[in-house]
Amino acid sequence: MERHAEIPLGSVRVRSVNPKKFAMWLFIITVAMLFAALTSAYLVKQSEGNWPEIVFPSLFNTTSVIIVLSSISLHFAYIAAKRNNLLQIRAGLAVTSLLAIAFLIGQYMSWGQLISQDVFFVGHPAGSFIYVFTGLHAVHLIGGVIFLAIVLYNAFNYKVHSKSLNQLEMCVTYWHFLGGLWLYLYLFLVLNN
Amino acid sequence: MSVADIQIEKDLHHDGHDDHHEQSFISKYIFSTDHKTIAKQFLITGIFWALIGGGLSVIFRLQLGFPDMELYWLKPLLGKWITAEGKIDSEFYLALVTMHGTIMVFFVLTAGLSGTFANFLIPLQIGARDMASGFMNMLSYWFFFVSGVIMFISFFLETGPASGGWTVYPPLSALPQAIQGSGAGMTMWLVSMVFFIASTLLGGINYITTIINMRTEGMSFTRLPLTVWALFLTAILGLLSFPVLVAAALLLVFDRSFGTSFYLSDIYIGGEALPHIGGSPILYQHLFWFLGHPEVYIVILPALGITSEIISTNSRKPIFGYRAMIGSMLAIGFLSFIVWAHHMFVTGLNPFLGSIFMFLTLIIAVPSAVKAFNYITTLWRGNIKFTTAMLFSIGLVSFFISGGLTGIFLGNSALDINLHDTYFVVAHFHLVMGSAAFFGMLAGVYHWFPKMFGRMMDERLGSIHFWLTFVGVYLVFFPLHYIGIAGFPRRYYSFTSFDAFQTFTDLNSFVSIAAALTFFAQFIFLFNFFYSIFAGRKASLNPWKSNTLEWTTPRLPGHGNWPGAIPKVFRWAYDYSKPGAKDDFIPQTVPLSETPESNLPNEVEEAKAEAKK
Numbered sequence: 001m002e003r004h005a006e007i008p009l010g011s012v013r014v015r016s017v018n019p020k021k022f023a024m025w026l027f028i029i030t031v032a033m034l035f036a037a038l039t040s041a042y043l044v045k046q047s048e049g050n051w052p053e054i055v056f057p058s059l060f061n062t063t064s065v066i067i068v069l070s071s072i073s074l075h076f077a078y079i080a081a082k083r084n085n086l087l088q089i090r091a092g093l094a095v096t097s098l099l100a101i102a103f104l105i106g107q108y109m110s111w112g113q114l115i116s117q118d119v120f121f122v123g124h125p126a127g128s129f130i131y132v133f134t135g136l137h138a139v140h141l142i143g144g145v146i147f148l149a150i151v152l153y154n155a156f157n158y159k160v161h162s163k164s165l166n167q168l169e170m171c172v173t174y175w176h177f178l179g180g181l182w183l184y185l186y187l188f189l190v191l192n193n
Numbered sequence: 194m195s196v197a198d199i200q201i202e203k204d205l206h207h208d209g210h211d212d213h214h215e216q217s218f219i220s221k222y223i224f225s226t227d228h229k230t231i232a233k234q235f236l237i238t239g240i241f242w243a244l245i246g247g248g249l250s251v252i253f254r255l256q257l258g259f260p261d262m263e264l265y266w267l268k269p270l271l272g273k274w275i276t277a278e279g280k281i282d283s284e285f286y287l288a289l290v291t292m293h294g295t296i297m298v299f300f301v302l303t304a305g306l307s308g309t310f311a312n313f314l315i316p317l318q319i320g321a322r323d324m325a326s327g328f329m330n331m332l333s334y335w336f337f338f339v340s341g342v343i344m345f346i347s348f349f350l351e352t353g354p355a356s357g358g359w360t361v362y363p364p365l366s367a368l369p370q371a372i373q374g375s376g377a378g379m380t381m382w383l384v385s386m387v388f389f390i391a392s393t394l395l396g397g398i399n400y401i402t403t404i405i406n407m408r409t410e411g412m413s414f415t416r417l418p419l420t421v422w423a424l425f426l427t428a429i430l431g432l433l434s435f436p437v438l439v440a441a442a443l444l445l446v447f448d449r450s451f452g453t454s455f456y457l458s459d460i461y462i463g464g465e466a467l468p469h470i471g472g473s474p475i476l477y478q479h480l481f482w483f484l485g486h487p488e489v490y491i492v493i494l495p496a497l498g499i500t501s502e503i504i505s506t507n508s509r510k511p512i513f514g515y516r517a518m519i520g521s522m523l524a525i526g527f528l529s530f531i532v533w534a535h536h537m538f539v540t541g542l543n544p545f546l547g548s549i550f551m552f553l554t555l556i557i558a559v560p561s562a563v564k565a566f567n568y569i570t571t572l573w574r575g576n577i578k579f580t581t582a583m584l585f586s587i588g589l590v591s592f593f594i595s596g597g598l599t600g601i602f603l604g605n606s607a608l609d610i611n612l613h614d615t616y617f618v619v620a621h622f623h624l625v626m627g628s629a630a631f632f633g634m635l636a637g638v639y640h641w642f643p644k645m646f647g648r649m650m651d652e653r654l655g656s657i658h659f660w661l662t663f664v665g666v667y668l669v670f671f672p673l674h675y676i677g678i679a680g681f682p683r684r685y686y687s688f689t690s691f692d693a694f695q696t697f698t699d700l701n702s703f704v705s706i707a708a709a710l711t712f713f714a715q716f717i718f719l720f721n722f723f724y725s726i727f728a729g730r731k732a733s734l735n736p737w738k739s740n741t742l743e744w745t746t747p748r749l750p751g752h753g754n755w756p757g758a759i760p761k762v763f764r765w766a767y768d769y770s771k772p773g774a775k776d777d778f779i780p781q782t783v784p785l786s787e788t789p790e791s792n793l794p795n796e797v798e799e800a801k802a803e804a805k806k
Binding site for chain 1: 398402405407435440441447452455470472473480
């Protein structure tokens with residue numbers, strides 16, 4: 001892609017990566033480290049024994065499907081942006097936002113399912129960890145929703161198109177990361193139970 | 194497609210800033226997005242905190258050195274923390290050591306050191322107009338500022354500031370019933386740290402992005418000055434380790450304020466069992482030290498980078514083993530993540546695991562020794578200029594060696610049973626990390642002061658400051674090794690109540706006097722610093738005859754650093770005393786084609802290629 005080539009132009013040169021995108025990746029690394037620390041803590045704690053078995057909320061399956069769908073719809077918006085199909089960009093972003101909110105509601109309801117089987121935030125760490133994983137993931141996801149809303153707003157102002165993709169691309173990267181993060185967390189919990 | 198991107202680049206490079214528009218006082222000095230101003234803000238805030246942190250240590254040294262002294266005269270300062278008998282309140286003593294540690298490690302040697310020099314040197318030495326994001330950079334400082342304000346306010350709480358040690362181990366730090374300091378003071382400590390971590394991460398993301406994306410033409414990674422390399426690796430370490438501290442602190446917040454049991458289990462207070470079940474305080478230690486150990490290198494690496502630069506410049510010799518220096522920093526950075534359990538040898542850690550961590554820990558001696566040898570071999574037969582910055586750099590090397598040697602003892606899991614949490618540990622890290630990093634910071638201030646403020650600091654006062662501090666640091670920390678080997682534990686309020694330690698009373702008094710004198714010697718620096726900002730001798734453009742890019746800027750670089758185009762770079766930063774050259778230094782901006790008399794055989798081809806362009 002010519003966008004990634006090095007273009008000398010007087011004193012201005014275009015480097016291979018856009019600094020803002022690069023900073024975005026670094027931010028993703030910090031979030032990944034945060035969850036790596038928490039899941040490691042889970043393993044360390046679990047290895048000490050005395051670990052009650054917890055049945056995970058069935059809603060987790062539903063929300064997992066929802067977040068995968070939201071990633072697909074966002075990618076759909078991205079492809080539309082590359083083709084300058086403004087209507088599809090907006091539709092894709094709007095659907096993604098709705099799915100994101102559905103995911104958050106689903107996660108919240110799954111806490112209800114946990115409570116109904118007497119697993120509370122306050123109590124044995126085995127249960128508390130599930131709340132921390134989902135809660136902290138939700139906090140980052142809310143940040144993602146705000147990002148989506150900004151991009152959607154810009155899309156309605158004709159600012160997202162094939163010549164102005166950076167913001168959307170960053171949003172897509174972050175969103176796929178959040179989706180992957182949730183799948184990792186869920187898989188991690190299932191495999192370690 | 195390329196059109197859109199170039200506009201973005203222009204945005205980032207501030208290319209339109211040659212016409213210098215007037216800024217208001219607030220946007221120029223307070224909410225500035227200029228990396229040089231932000232660096233100065235970090236520096237002055239760091240100096241403020243260093244004074245408080247140092248002052249606290251003098252107060253608790255009074256208690257240790259002169260346990261019978263009546264301290265009524267401190268009442269105006271400390272109020273009710275001086276008891277009716279004229280003694281320091283024993284719980285407040287714990288708060289003093291806790292805050293001393295927290296302030297020095299995080300506020301002075303992380304924010305004050307990395308914050309100052311990463312902000313100041315990265316754009317200037319890689320040839321960039323500013324940081325990748327000036328706004329994030331400004332946020333980074335103001336988050337640090339807020340974090341400092343919160344920590345400062347915690348001193349004035351009824352129950353006092355946090356007092357569970359700078360590592361804030363639970364359950365002590367998790368239960369307000371345990372000590373006063375685990376009440377509101379601890380909450381504020383945690384809130385303050387959240388802001389601090391946010392500040393560090395914002396800064397770190399910016400530093401890494403800037404170094405990777407915004408180097409000037411010709412500034413390849415193998416031509417980067419070692420300061421930038423060190424700051425780069427420091428930022429990466431911070432980026433990987435501080436989120437882990439967030440995780441540790443978050444779980445602690447939940448335990449303290451929401452009643453979860455991540456770190457708590459089977460605790461009885463006053464015969465009553467607490468409801469917490471299933472937690473483990475060791476879990477906190479794992480998480481904390483996964484940050485805590487890299488943090489040690491976050492503190493020392495920038496100082497080592499600054500020293501590399503200063504020693505090479507003032508020896509008028511290329512740094513010995515440039516690539517080995519980079520390699521050893523990479524090795525130290527990598528190893529720092531897999532040695533954390535050496536802080537936990539006596540927590541009931543599996544002895545087999547202990548021996549693995551011991552082995553990994555001792556490997557760090559190798560890259561550290563590479564660095565020490567390279568400093569010494571750079572000095573060897575150099576044409577040494579004993580500037581104040583150079584003196585402090587050599588002082589750093591001395592501390593790095595003498596403090597590093599005791600690390601080999603402490604890294605041994607068997608010896609650690611005896612030495613753990615004694616004054617031997619205190620002596621070790623104060624030399625190798627505390628004083629060494631502090632000297633690196635001072636060296637940096639003396640060396641780059643002319644670029645920061647356009648004036649010179651007084652060299653004679655500087656030398657006096659150096660010798661008093663250098664001798665003082667050894668007088669303080671050397672005797673602590675003996676007290677530590679004798680088994681005296683750190684953080685204890687009083688040692689005279691134990692017969693075994695009575696013999697050390699005189700030595701402790703001696704240490705306290707030395708500590709107070711060393712502390713007061715810093716006021717020479719303060720006077721020199723602030724006096725020179727306003728009335729120092731005006732600096733020439735390149736007072737140390739140095740090669741790096743920052744010395745090609747005007748005496749007081751404006752917004753955008755270089756008035757014209759950004760200079761191109763043609764060589765590494767260490768062409769000092771190159772055989773055949775007419776001067777004993779060749780700045781990085783001089784093309785090889787202009788120096789045929791001094792080009793090495795491998796550079797001849799390069800010079801030809803350059804000339805064709």
